[in-house]
Amino acid sequence: MSLRLGRLDVDEVSKSFDDSSRTTFVVDRCSFSLEPEKLTVMVGPSGCGKSTLINLIAGYERPTSGAILLDGRPVSGPAEDRLVVFQETALFPWMSVLNNVAFGPLSRGTGDRTEVLERAGSLLEKVGLRGFADRYPSQLSGGMQRRVELARAIINEPRVMLMDEPFRGLDAMTRELMQEHYLRLFENRPRTNLFVTSELKEAVFLGDRLLMMTQKPTRVVRVINIDLPRPREFHMLTSPRFRAIYEDALGMLYENDETSLSSGGL
Amino acid sequence: MSAEAIESSFGRRTSRAPGPRRIGRPSVNIHTLRGIAGIAAFVAVWQLGATFHVWVLAKVPTPVDVATAAWRLLHDPRYYIDWLISFKRVFLGFIIAQLLGIPLGLFMGWKTAFRELTFPVLEVLRPIPPLAWVPLSILFWPTPESSIIFVLFLGAFFTVLINTVAGVRAIDERYIRAAVSLGATPATVFRRIILPGALPSIGTGMAVGIGITWEVLVAAEIIAGRNGLGYMTWEAYVAGAIPTIIVGMISIGIAGYLSSMLVRAIVARSMPWTRRA
Numbered sequence: 001m002s003l004r005l006g007r008l009d010v011d012e013v014s015k016s017f018d019d020s021s022r023t024t025f026v027v028d029r030c031s032f033s034l035e036p037e038k039l040t041v042m043v044g045p046s047g048c049g050k051s052t053l054i055n056l057i058a059g060y061e062r063p064t065s066g067a068i069l070l071d072g073r074p075v076s077g078p079a080e081d082r083l084v085v086f087q088e089t090a091l092f093p094w095m096s097v098l099n100n101v102a103f104g105p106l107s108r109g110t111g112d113r114t115e116v117l118e119r120a121g122s123l124l125e126k127v128g129l130r131g132f133a134d135r136y137p138s139q140l141s142g143g144m145q146r147r148v149e150l151a152r153a154i155i156n157e158p159r160v161m162l163m164d165e166p167f168r169g170l171d172a173m174t175r176e177l178m179q180e181h182y183l184r185l186f187e188n189r190p191r192t193n194l195f196v197t198s199e200l201k202e203a204v205f206l207g208d209r210l211l212m213m214t215q216k217p218t219r220v221v222r223v224i225n226i227d228l229p230r231p232r233e234f235h236m237l238t239s240p241r242f243r244a245i246y247e248d249a250l251g252m253l254y255e256n257d258e259t260s261l262s263s264g265g266l
Numbered sequence: 267m268s269a270e271a272i273e274s275s276f277g278r279r280t281s282r283a284p285g286p287r288r289i290g291r292p293s294v295n296i297h298t299l300r301g302i303a304g305i306a307a308f309v310a311v312w313q314l315g316a317t318f319h320v321w322v323l324a325k326v327p328t329p330v331d332v333a334t335a336a337w338r339l340l341h342d343p344r345y346y347i348d349w350l351i352s353f354k355r356v357f358l359g360f361i362i363a364q365l366l367g368i369p370l371g372l373f374m375g376w377k378t379a380f381r382e383l384t385f386p387v388l389e390v391l392r393p394i395p396p397l398a399w400v401p402l403s404i405l406f407w408p409t410p411e412s413s414i415i416f417v418l419f420l421g422a423f424f425t426v427l428i429n430t431v432a433g434v435r436a437i438d439e440r441y442i443r444a445a446v447s448l449g450a451t452p453a454t455v456f457r458r459i460i461l462p463g464a465l466p467s468i469g470t471g472m473a474v475g476i477g478i479t480w481e482v483l484v485a486a487e488i489i490a491g492r493n494g495l496g497y498m499t500w501e502a503y504v505a506g507a508i509p510t511i512i513v514g515m516i517s518i519g520i521a522g523y524l525s526s527m528l529v530r531a532i533v534a535r536s537m538p539w540t541r542r543a
Contacts, residue, residue, distance in 0.1 A: 060443055080449040090440040094462035094539045104448035107458070136539040156448065 005071055006159035006192035008034040008057065008082075013066030014217075015052055026052045028217035029066070034160060037190035041203040043249070044213025050196045051087070053218070054164045057194070058084045070159065080104055083158040085166045089145040091137040097124065097148050098133035104156040123151045127181050143174035147181055154185060163195040167202070176234070179206060187231045200253070204246050205232060212252050224249055327509045332516075335509035345498070352487070352494040352521065355411075356479045359418025363475060367426035368468060374427075375434025376460055388427065396420040396482045400489050410490040421482040422475035426468065433467025434460055466540065469533035476529045480522035495521065 015027040026049040034040050042050055055061045057068055059078040068075040070082065091100050101120035105111055111119075124133055127147040129140075137145055146166055153161060167178045183206065186193060197203050203210055210224040226245055228236055236242050313330070315323035327335075339345040374381040396417050407413040437460065445459050487496030499514030534540075 058443075058447065078443065078447045080447060083447055084444075086440055086444070088440070090438075090444040092441060092445075092459065092462075094465070094537070095458075103445070103450075103458075107445070107451070107454045108449035138539065152448070 006034075006036045007071055008160050008192060008194075009067075009069040010053070010057070011067045011069065013053075013056060013063045013068060015049075015056060015061065016064045025217035027056070027063075028219050030219040031066075032211055032220045032223070034192050034194055035209075036192055038208045039186055039190075039193040039195060039206060040209045040211060041195045041197060041207030042211045042213060043197060043200055043203045043253075044218060045215055046198045048213055048216050049218035050213060051164055054084060054162050054194070054196060057160070058082055058162055080108065080156045081159045082162060083153040083156060083160075084162045084164055085146070085149050085153050087165045087168055089137065089142075089149055091145055091148055091152070093137055096134050096136060097129065097140070100137065100148060101151045101155055103152065120151070120155060123155055124148070126185070127151050141174075143170055143178055146170070146178060150182065150185065158191070160192045160194065163193065165196050165198065167197075175202075180234075182206070183232050200246065200249055201237070204228075204242060204249060205237060210249060212249065222252055224252075325508075327512065331509040332512045335507070336513045336516075339510070339513055348493055348495050348498045349517070349521065352483060352496065352518075353525075355414055355418055355487075355494065356476070356483055356521075356525065359415045360422045360476055360479050362415070363419045363422035363479075364426055364472065367423050367471075368430050371427045371430025371468075372434055372456075372460060372464060375431045375464065376456065381431065388424070392424045392428070396478075397485050400486065404490055410492075414486045414490050417486045418479050418482055421478040422472075425475040425478060426471035429467045429471025429474075430464055433464030433471075436467065437463035462537075465537055469530075469537065472529050472533055473526060476525050477522060480518060480525065484518060 010030060010032050013027055013030050014025060016023045016025045018024075030053065032040075042053070044050055052061070056063050057075065059075050059082065075082070091097075092103070095103065098117060098120055099106075101123060102116050105116045105119070106113065110116075121133055124130065127150060129144060129147055129151075132140060132144065137148065140148065149166070163182075166182075167175045170178060179202065195203075195206055197206075204226055207226050210226060211220050212222045212224065213219070214221050224245065228239075228241060228245070309329050312323065312326070313328055314320070316326050316328040370384075374384060399417055399420055400413070403413040403416050404410070407416055441459050441463060442455060445455050450458070483494070484496035484499065487494040488500040491497040495514055495518050499511055499518070502508075502510035502514055
């Protein structure tokens with residue numbers, strides 16, 4: 001196991017888009033680091049540019065200025081060492097659930113076919129989808145689809161997992177179930193995670209560190225350490241320590257931008 | 267063809283609802299019965315109109331005349347040969363159109379530069395009706411047979427090409443991004459994302475294309491053929507055998523319907539993921 005790998009540095013990164021008349025900055029001299037084996041959560045008002053940051057780290061887009069380094073080496077283009085779990089599911093509708101999960105290792109030709117499919121099957125079991133391997137994604141519920149998506153990313157053992165509001169749009173109960181699955185996967189095998197959300201409660205519950213973002217053009221205004229013990233359990237949501245951190249962060253949002261509360265609060 | 271047949275043609279949303287209506291009589295299908303009733307009503311109106319000389323139906327032979335002519339043809343081996351010949355022409359033209367149209371369409375949809383290079387030419391050629399190609403086609407193809415197949419080919423080619431290009435371009439960018447992130451090479455992206463992603467649209471193009479091919483067949487056979495269902499219909503006109511004209515027309519209709527069903531069944535089979543569980 002490649003211990004302590006997966007340090008990601010975002011250094012003075014800016015991203016602007018040109019339209020006919022002017023240049024709009026979406027990300028403005030943004031700097032932060034993702035530490036190995038830590039779950040970093042990014043919270044900020046919706047539409048502030050968090051998804052753009054994810055796209056930059058994933059390599060789908062290039063920064064206008066600044067650098068993104070993974071373990072000291074600049075990021076150039078998408079690769080399996082930084083995998084995104086998208087807001088809307090990006091499972092391939094024409095492949096069975098099992099083939100979706102096995103897609104990464106099979107397309108890179110790592111390991112032989114039977115071994116990969118076996119690994120995919122046991123990973124599906126871990127996310128509670130035993131017996132769904134032969135279904136097509138459209139035959140699963142929204143929550144199940146996102147668990148498949150998680151499995152499809154994790155099987156590649158990426159150095160960095162990029163979670164772009166992956167539980168958005170799920171009903172409250174499914175969302176809790178997803179948080180539990182996600183936490184269990186992370187805590188069993190910690191790796192660098194960046195989890196983007198606009199739900200502050202979810203952010204504090206899941207993360208080791210909280211990056212508080214500004215409105216567009218976005219950058220980090222504050223980093224909050226979350227010292228709640230792991231494994232995280234739902235009863236912690238009512239603990240005084242959770243409340244203290246949560247209120248501290250909420251205060252930040254107030255202070256920082258009043259409009260962010262309506263879109264990013266509870 | 268009933269509306270239900272169209273709706274269920276791709277295997278999704280078959281309206282066979284297991285409701286209480288079906289309990290106790292599983293062999294009787296209300297949808298089929300409606301279809302049969304529709305055909306019966308059509309024939310009845312035709313028979314009455316022709317018998318009592320109503321308006322344009324005055325000069326049309328009655329269904330009984332047509333049935334008699336059909337009965338005679340069914341005992342004539344040449345009739346079956348006409349069927350075979352027309353089917354062979356239609357499927358030859360259709361299959362060549364798929365073999366060229368689908369790869370070309372996939373490539374055009376995938377590579378922007380190639381699309382920009384080829385699209386204007388194809389957009390000018392596309393609106394030319396296949397029949398307008400007949401004179402030229404007779405001139406530059408060595409045999410009448412090859413010119414017929416060429417015209418049939420054109421009927422299906424542009425439809426499948428345009429649908430394939432549109433199918434590739436409609437593939438969600440997220441799928442391609444996800445595949446590239448997961449380490450897929452361009453060849454893998456093409457084979458496992460672009461091709462299956464465009465398949466529903468290709469299927470639509472094929473279903474429409476086979477219909478167009480039959481539409482074009484009659485005219486092509488009239489102009490350049492010596493046999494086939496289209497030529498048979500024309501020959502009957504020249505001989506003044508009006509009931510036989512109608513048998514020819516109905517034969518073409520049935521042949522077109524059967525071909526469409528076949529194509530749709532193949533398309534639906536190749537896309538199991540569009541079926542509802």
